[in-house]
Amino acid sequence: MGTCLRASLLLLLLLALENAAWGQPTTSAPAKQGSCDQYTNKTCQECLKNVTCLWCTSNKKCIDYPVRNILPPSSLCALSSARWGVCGVNFEALIITMSVVGGGIIIALCVCCCCCCRKKKSKKPDKDEEKAAREKEQRRVKQEERRAEMKSRHDEIRKKYGLFKEENPYAKFENN
Template sequence: MDPCWRAALLLLLLPALKNAAWGAPTSAPVQPGSCEQYTNKTCKECLKNVTCLWCTSNKKCIEYPVRSILPPSSLCALSSARWGTCEVNFEALIITMSVVGGGIIIALFVCCCCCCRKKKSKIPDKEEEKAAREKEQRRVRQEERRAEMKSRHDEIRKKYGLFKEENPYAKFENN
């Protein structure tokens, strides 16, 4: 090992070696407002500080490890970890949040699909407009042909004397 690295390592370990040599504890003293002061007390007292995590298995109050999203199992098992509320363990909290979050995402997806489908059906595309125009043109031509055929048939009936006059009593029969 390089002498520079040895010197750096010695400087880093010097405070720990000094405490061990003099019989002093290697952990830092409990500072007021830190989570360690609530160890062996109640969960509610520990969780008053939002940065604390309560472990029910060993009744320890520890700082929540913010660098990792979930507390590591070496610190406290998820089934015995409490954060935010003493009634729900961290494992149940994660499952509940996942289900609620998934439900919200699915609901948003369904709403977006429904809205897009309604919007698409409201705005007719060019092919639908063209088909509707052609259908209307065919209907108009058919009506014209019907009227033309009826007038021709009426002329033929008049020519051969088959044209029936309206019955003058027809209006009385309908009442």
């Protein structure tokens, strides 16, 4: 949860920088500690021009952001009322949004990793497939040996009974 909160603060900072890019200044001249009190009972935009300030919409107070805490304590301002960097986004909605987005990214990364691992495994021949191929080759070799042995036996039997068909028995006496 701590990582999510840090990420949400980072998002707030990015939103503040985005507002600066659109011509909405988020900072003014460097303010002194405690200078946020002067914007109390004014508008959120005026308070948040100074990034060290936190606007609480429930009591319209502009207070110094408690930098020692990641989130402002509820005694200072409720999360649903706290605004920092941008007036339109409260901490509560930001935490929920960042949790959902972060969870979605983590799930997407896990799915991608699983898919990549499966593809790599499928490219390499499986051990079972290799074993089956070796056994098939061994059976083929044994079959060839048996076939040759049977042929030689049959040839011997044919010779014994005179059934062996030689080319021409008189051909060896002819002179070419």
